[in-house]
Amino acid sequence: MHLSSTLAAAVALPLASAQLNQLAQKAGKLYFGTATDTGELTNAEYVSILTNTKEFGQLTPANGMKWQFIEPENGVFNFTEGEIVSNLAAKDKQLLRCHNLVWHSQLAPWVTATTWDKANLTAMLREHVYREASHWRGQCYAWDVVNEGLNEDGTYRSDVFYDTLGDEYFKIAFEEAARADPGAKLYYNDYNIESPGPKSEGAKRIVRLIQDAGLRIDGVGLQSHFIVGETPTIDQQISNMRGFTDLGVDVAITELDIRLQLPADAENLAQQSVDYRTSVGACMQVKRCVGVTVWDFYDPFSWVPGVFAGFGDATLYFDNFTKHPAYNGVVEALTNNTKCKPRPSKMLKRSKPLIV
Ligand SMILES: *[C@@H]1O[C@H](CO)[C@@H](O)[C@H](O)[C@H]1NC(C)=O
Numbered sequence: 001m002h003l004s005s006t007l008a009a010a011v012a013l014p015l016a017s018a019q020l021n022q023l024a025q026k027a028g029k030l031y032f033g034t035a036t037d038t039g040e041l042t043n044a045e046y047v048s049i050l051t052n053t054k055e056f057g058q059l060t061p062a063n064g065m066k067w068q069f070i071e072p073e074n075g076v077f078n079f080t081e082g083e084i085v086s087n088l089a090a091k092d093k094q095l096l097r098c099h100n101l102v103w104h105s106q107l108a109p110w111v112t113a114t115t116w117d118k119a120n121l122t123a124m125l126r127e128h129v130y131r132e133a134s135h136w137r138g139q140c141y142a143w144d145v146v147n148e149g150l151n152e153d154g155t156y157r158s159d160v161f162y163d164t165l166g167d168e169y170f171k172i173a174f175e176e177a178a179r180a181d182p183g184a185k186l187y188y189n190d191y192n193i194e195s196p197g198p199k200s201e202g203a204k205r206i207v208r209l210i211q212d213a214g215l216r217i218d219g220v221g222l223q224s225h226f227i228v229g230e231t232p233t234i235d236q237q238i239s240n241m242r243g244f245t246d247l248g249v250d251v252a253i254t255e256l257d258i259r260l261q262l263p264a265d266a267e268n269l270a271q272q273s274v275d276y277r278t279s280v281g282a283c284m285q286v287k288r289c290v291g292v293t294v295w296d297f298y299d300p301f302s303w304v305p306g307v308f309a310g311f312g313d314a315t316l317y318f319d320n321f322t323k324h325p326a327y328n329g330v331v332e333a334l335t336n337n338t339k340c341k342p343r344p345s346k347m348l349k350r351s352k353p354l355i356v
């Protein structure tokens with residue numbers, strides 16, 4: 001489609017049929033996106049929504065770029081599973097968030113079964129990060145370079161990398177990712193860092209660790225796996241985001257879902273709508289919050305019921321493909337124009353220019 005007709009359609013479209021990526025971009029964000037997975041791509045109705053770039057302008061492979069698929073044996077690389085989603089994104093010109101290079105979980109079993117010292121783990125880690133990131137060079141808008149490297153109290157998580165290399169492993173991973181793909185935005189990504197507190201402070205420490213080493217880190221990913229009625233307030237989410245952007249990095253909401261205690265009813269669905277509006281609304285008010293990614297958009301494909309007993313319906317679409325009330329909550333946040341309205345203020349009448 002020509003750009004001019006895209007713009008014309010955007011202007012002419014009634015709000016009721018406007019879609020999430022279109023609204024996010026209109027409001028100045030880079031994308032509204034979703035995670036997806038290879039096993040889901042045989043569902044035609046799902047795929048028609050997934051590939052509609054008015055709805056989703058960005059894809060994240062939920063699993064296919066994880067270590068267990070990419071390097072299943074020492075030195076043996078297999079990019080097939082990750083390419084399924086990266087090729088889909090390329091076909092429809094959707095941005096790609098690549099996920100992830102280093103994580104304690106979903107590792108190939110040989111990594112933890114091997115005896116390492118500092119020298120040979122460093123060499124192996126460099127090789128893994130460089131080979132994977134260079135494979136997708138030029139295709140990733142962003143890479144989650146290190147995923148979930150923190151405990152809840154903000155200290156570093158014990159795993160094969162930290163236990164052998166200490167915090168040096170963060171620097172190794174960011175250095176190799178930058179060398180492998182100079183154009184990709186390099187992120188640290190974690191959960192429970194969406195409001196101020198010790199874990200969020202830990203993530204800031206990681207940002208400074210990379211920066212102080214003279215290396216590049218471009219962003220912090222706020223996973224945002226929330227529970228209906230228990231999400232941080234909009235003010236907490238905004239001030240937390242600004243804590244990161246004050247360090248000179250972007251933020252993004254990278255894995256948003258808000259699970260409810262089943263069964264769904266009018267009340268918990270209404271609260272879920274408020275909660276989605278709150279998180280997306282926080283991103284809208286922070287300039288360097290570049291975009292929002294939901295961790296899949298269709299309830300039957302959500303990871304939630306398999307992991308949190310008694311919880312579900314965490315996404316924006318029910319199993320019959322009707323939209324949750326939360327979809328409208330997201331639309332409300334994306335179209336909240338009140339922040340643009342100048343408020344009458346005594347300060348405007350000052351004769352001297354006000355320096356802010
Ligand atoms: C590579 O990965 C794909 C997808 O997981 C799998 O089907 C294929 O068998 C793998 N190739 C090899 C040589 O193991």
Ligand SMILES: *[C@@H]1O[C@H](CO)[C@@H](O)[C@H](O)[C@H]1NC(C)=O
Nearest residue numbers: 114115116117118119120121
């Ligand atoms: C790494 O080095 C240690 C000795 O320091 C050795 O025991 C171990 O087998 C080595 N691992 C690999 C994979 O080469």
Ligand SMILES: *[C@@H]1O[C@H](CO)[C@@H](O)[C@H](O)[C@H]1NC(C)=O
Nearest residue numbers: 277278281282333336338339
């Ligand atoms: C809408 O914008 C106003 C003004 O910036 C803000 O106070 C409010 O929290 C926003 N609402 C949502 C849902 O984002």
Ligand SMILES: *[C@@H]1O[C@H](CO)[C@@H](O)[C@H](O)[C@H]1NC(C)=O
Nearest residue numbers: 264317318319320321322323
């Ligand atoms: C779709 O599912 C939702 C949630 O179960 C239900 O409220 C709605 O009535 C269903 N819509 C149709 C058209 O079946």
